[in-house]
Amino acid sequence: MTTVLTAGLGLKPQHYDAALACPAAGLWFEVHPENYMVAGGPRLAWLEAIRSIHAISLHGVGLSLAADADPDPAHLARLAGLVRRIEPALISEHLAWSVWRGTYHPDLLPFPRSSEALARIANNISRTQETLQRRIAIENPSHYLKIDGHAWDEIDFLAELTQRTGCGLLLDVNNVYVSARNLGYSAEAYLDAFPGEHVMEIHLAGHAPDPNLGVALLVDSHDAPVAPEVWTLYARLIARIGARPTLIERDDKLPDFATLLSERGHADSLLRAPLAMAA
Amino acid sequence: MNTPMPGALARFQDAFALALLTPEPAAAIPSEVAALTTQPAFAVYRNTVMKGCVDALQANYPAVARLVGEEWFRAAAAVHVRETLPAGPTLLQYGSAFADFLARFQPAAELPYLPGVARLDRFWTDVHAASSLSALDPAAVAKLTPEALAGVVLHPHPAARWAWFAEGPIYTIWSRNRVDEPLDAEFDWRPEGALLVRPRDVVEWIALDAAGCAFLDACAAGRTLGEAAQAALRAQGDADLAPLLATLLKAGAFGKSEIQQPSLTEQLT
Numbered sequence A: 001m002t003t004v005l006t007a008g009l010g011l012k013p014q015h016y017d018a019a020l021a022c023p024a025a026g027l028w029f030e031v032h033p034e035n036y037m038v039a040g041g042p043r044l045a046w047l048e049a050i051r052s053i054h055a056i057s058l059h060g061v062g063l064s065l066a067a068d069a070d071p072d073p074a075h076l077a078r079l080a081g082l083v084r085r086i087e088p089a090l091i092s093e094h095l096a097w098s099v100w101r102g103t104y105h106p107d108l109l110p111f112p113r114s115s116e117a118l119a120r121i122a123n124n125i126s127r128t129q130e131t132l133q134r135r136i137a138i139e140n141p142s143h144y145l146k147i148d149g150h151a152w153d154e155i156d157f158l159a160e161l162t163q164r165t166g167c168g169l170l171l172d173v174n175n176v177y178v179s180a181r182n183l184g185y186s187a188e189a190y191l192d193a194f195p196g197e198h199v200m201e202i203h204l205a206g207h208a209p210d211p212n213l214g215v216a217l218l219v220d221s222h223d224a225p226v227a228p229e230v231w232t233l234y235a236r237l238i239a240r241i242g243a244r245p246t247l248i249e250r251d252d253k254l255p256d257f258a259t260l261l262s263e264r265g266h267a268d269s270l271l272r273a274p275l276a277m278a279a
Numbered sequence B: 001m002n003t004p005m006p007g008a009l010a011r012f013q014d015a016f017a018l019a020l021l022t023p024e025p026a027a028a029i030p031s032e033v034a035a036l037t038t039q040p041a042f043a044v045y046r047n048t049v050m051k052g053c054v055d056a057l058q059a060n061y062p063a064v065a066r067l068v069g070e071e072w073f074r075a076a077a078a079v080h081v082r083e084t085l086p087a088g089p090t091l092l093q094y095g096s097a098f099a100d101f102l103a104r105f106q107p108a109a110e111l112p113y114l115p116g117v118a119r120l121d122r123f124w125t126d127v128h129a130a131s132s133l134s135a136l137d138p139a140a141v142a143k144l145t146p147e148a149l150a151g152v153v154l155h156p157h158p159a160a161r162w163a164w165f166a167e168g169p170i171y172t173i174w175s176r177n178r179v180d181e182p183l184d185a186e187f188d189w190r191p192e193g194a195l196l197v198r199p200r201d202v203v204e205w206i207a208l209d210a211a212g213c214a215f216l217d218a219c220a221a222g223r224t225l226g227e228a229a230q231a232a233l234r235a236q237g238d239a240d241l242a243p244l245l246a247t248l249l250k251a252g253a254f255g256k257s258e259i260q261q262p263s264l265t266e267q268l269t
Helices: A013-021 A042-051 A073-086 A115-132 A154-165 A173-183 A187-193 A228-241 A257-278 B008-020 B031-037 B042-060 B062-068 B070-083 B098-104 B114-129 B138-142 B146-150 B170-178 B210-220 B225-235 B241-251 B262-268
Strands: A007-010 A028-031 A055-059 A090-094 A097-100 A103-109 A137-139 A168-172 A199-205 A208-210 A214-219 A246-249 B152-156 B161-165 B192-197 B204-208 B254-259
Touching: A007 A257, A013 A042, A013 A257, A042 A055, A042 A073, A042 B114, A055 A073, A073 A115, A090 A199, A097 B008, A103 B008, A103 B042, A115 A154, A115 B008, A137 A199, A154 A168, A168 A173, A173 A187, A173 A199, A173 A214, A173 A228, A187 A228, A199 A228, A228 A257, A246 A257, B008 B031, B008 B042, B042 B062, B042 B070, B042 B114, B062 B070, B062 B114, B062 B170, B070 B098, B098 B114, B114 B161, B114 B170, B114 B192, B138 B241, B146 B152, B146 B225, B152 B210, B152 B225, B161 B210, B170 B192, B170 B204, B192 B210, B192 B241, B204 B210, B204 B241, B210 B225, B210 B241, B225 B241
Parallel strands: A007 A028, A007 A246, A028 A055, A055 A090, A090 A137, A137 A168, A168 A199, A199 A246
Antiparallel strands: A097 A103, A208 A214, B152 B254, B161 B192, B192 B204
């Protein structure tokens, strides 16, 4: 029998002990694999200990799939090693670039969605999936800039990637909300058009107004609880597409584990409604 | 083979990467991306990249940060980031050039101990992330005759790092700031060495004299213990070799041993 993943939490070193001791059913943890690409030592030992109790999702930030370059073979090999070691339940990356000509920019950078970019990214996803021998999920990024010259709508672009590569999608509802507010479109319409059958995972996180521009520019800051508007969008989404493994992401202004677990419990209770209907 | 002309995506990424680290719209940035930099939202990317790099340096160099204070540290780190961005997404490794940067960073000229402290912070990270391998059991060495011992090669443990700092008491300054000890305790200004190890999960450190550092340097170069002992004596004429070897073995500084002369094999087993 396979365990049904319900709601999960981003795993931070400060919470290792609490995560190890937490018995919540269906709980899983997500980490950035880049933080565990070490030869040995306590980090890997902790991850393996938690893996022995809970499912793990590897959520990469360093493959730079949208760069006009092959994924770095050394980085891909390290990821493959970690995948063999941890046997994660889910593997995901972003529709963005971060590594370019031997330099890493710690962010998820945008690009014009052209047919050239589509072909390159499909190639990079296929290469990754072949190396890992796993299907990966691709996440919709947060948008801040109005870029002229997108030849493709983002949803069509993502759907085409699933067709060409067989990859899945990671739908970040907070990113949809932030992007819709920043670029001036309807988050509801975006979510309603999203190809639900390909969604392997959902992300929820907090955002913040830009310190200089205020609410005119929302930043995907991961430093606050999930906003009420994002919870509403999430409920609307899973009512349509059904339950999916859902992660509460928190990277900054980290509260104690109990607070995160309670936020995770809210997602869990929303998720169980469609799960019960499907049973 | 001819290098193909970069496509539109590559040209965009060249220009965007350049613009991320260029404060004002510069003539060198092609117009498509230069126009993007005029949107206030472009600052989100600039700020996120800079914050990610500076945060990583602050996480990797905590003793340096404590010594100079967070504000000074982040300002200096930002200068370093503009010179040297991370080479890859494993940010634990970022900052390998930070100690050298501090050595030539003019505002740090009055803090001559800072590069050494940065080197020891780097050692800590290297040791923390090094491969897990059992340390050599001191008992395996204890039963050797002195003659056999002289022919043995002991390889430093992959998680062992050591250095001699002729410029001052770097080990004392670093270790006090690594564990938040009070800064006002007095200490002598003299050269010091340090050894960092990770016999199990936790990084540990001890002071190491010049003889110990020279001894480990020789072991790392594949020399026999006899040759390493001579190197230790050259570095420090009054070195007491038996206690030194015992200290290194007890700390877990060695990973595996190797017998140089086949005739000695039976004495090791």
